[in-house]
Amino acid sequence: MFKRRPVLVAYAGFLLFFLYFPLLVLSISSFRGGPTFYHWYRRAFSDPQLLLALRNSIAIGLGTTVFSTLLGTLAALGMRKEQFWGRVFFESLLNLPLVLPEIVMGLAMLVWFVFLNITLGLFSVVLAHTTFTVSYVTLIILARLKGMDPLLEEAAADLGATPWRTFSRVTLPLLLPAVVSGALLAFTLSFDDFLITFFTAGVGSDTLPLRIYSMMRFGVTPEMNAISSAMLFLTLGAVLTVFRLRKD
């Protein structure tokens, strides 16, 4: 297959190189120029502002994960009902965060929080992040539910299991990989988000992407290479885990 299209192979290689080269340069330079290869990592992880940003990102990510996994799992289970009043409306609501420009979601939320007198900070960011991650979690779990054999649950019911027992012993274990990958996705989306956080985080609740953004406006430092690479590796780890989970 490959031999017959040397031009296309070369072209694909070139495009992938274009996509990966900057990330490669970033990770290589994060290890260079210091007395030890981990020098800049050490420096970055002892910068109090970066550490605070990291803590904020993790706190927001965890909060978002809990809320959106809970809401998303429930919604996906509810959506198994084929027909109900308002189903089309709810489906459109689910898709809305995926098609709305992020900037609009961010500023709409900012206006609403100010209107409600909610202090801009970690909590307001969690509320905003949950709003756009719920959709992703729901759609992933829904996809898994659609691929599930309904006979298994019917068999459990026929054998005398109560609805709750059927759910906890059959449905939930089968669904667990999807729930976990939904949760991981929610965390990653929240951890990575820039625009919505930009609008809804108040003063002093910078997340890591926000911190990197504001540092970048003043130039490039080796510590930034280190912290960015650390984030890169973290995301790669999460992606590979999700890929693994989906294979099972």
Added chain:
Amino acid sequence: MNQKMSRRQPPLLILPSLAWFIVFLIIPIGIVILYSVRHKGAYGQVDWSLNLDNYKRAFEPIYLMIVARSLWLAAYTTAICLALSYPLAYFMARSSEGAKKALLALVIIPFWTNFVIRVYSLKLVLGEAGTINSVLLKLHLISAPLQMVDNSFGVSIGMVYNYLPFMVLPMYVALDKFDFTLMDAAYDLGATKTQTIIRVLLPLSLPGIVTGSLFVFIPAFGEFVIPDLLGGSQSMYVGTLITETFLKSRDWPFGSALSSFLVLFAMAAFMFVLSRQAADDENLRRAENTAPAPLPDTKVALHV
């Protein structure tokens, strides 16, 4: 009758998310639209008398210039991404199953990495003391570093770099379902290579082209981070304008009017694709091909 009613009753399990979406999505957007027909008072407070001045103001020449610049940016980003992605998506679709999976993962992984970090890494490569300049200087191909960031060149590269996966994926989804024996049939019936591409391949992969273009065009139109970080300070885009109106000049009514346009624009494009998809589904089914994935599903797939 009663039984039928309860059968159509919405499941209780969706109520929490339904409530969440109403409180944190519908109402906020409603408020933005409400703000857009208000007026900014003398002390920066919002004056609650109804008027359409903000919308009129958006059509003043300075703002129209900004809109035109953003449209141009979005248009050429879309065009370049389209031209670059099509051969790659075609190659992916014609590869063996194993190679398909690997290539797909390779395209998606950069998309997963943080957006700000991707822009930052690009700056490391393109910057004055960046990789490209130091290599060229060492090889004595140039005598002074090339200026590749803080200008429109930097913005273009940044936009294409960032939006490329958005285009490749829907295009691949469409081409993967394409029945390539149709092309052989066209050859057998005497069509030339160009004719086959124009009359068979392109029309049947149009849904992918449209979806991908929209994925790129809509966010590119409202983009503000890439011009901000790679474009220097000289040019203003719609995204920049909205951000500054909200956060710097604090003119929320005007900012709301501008964002309402963006919402309208995104919705119209979304509706257009959905209606097209319905028509295309029908056509494709007739051609005994499976229907392309709907728009939001493709977006989720990008993340999974």
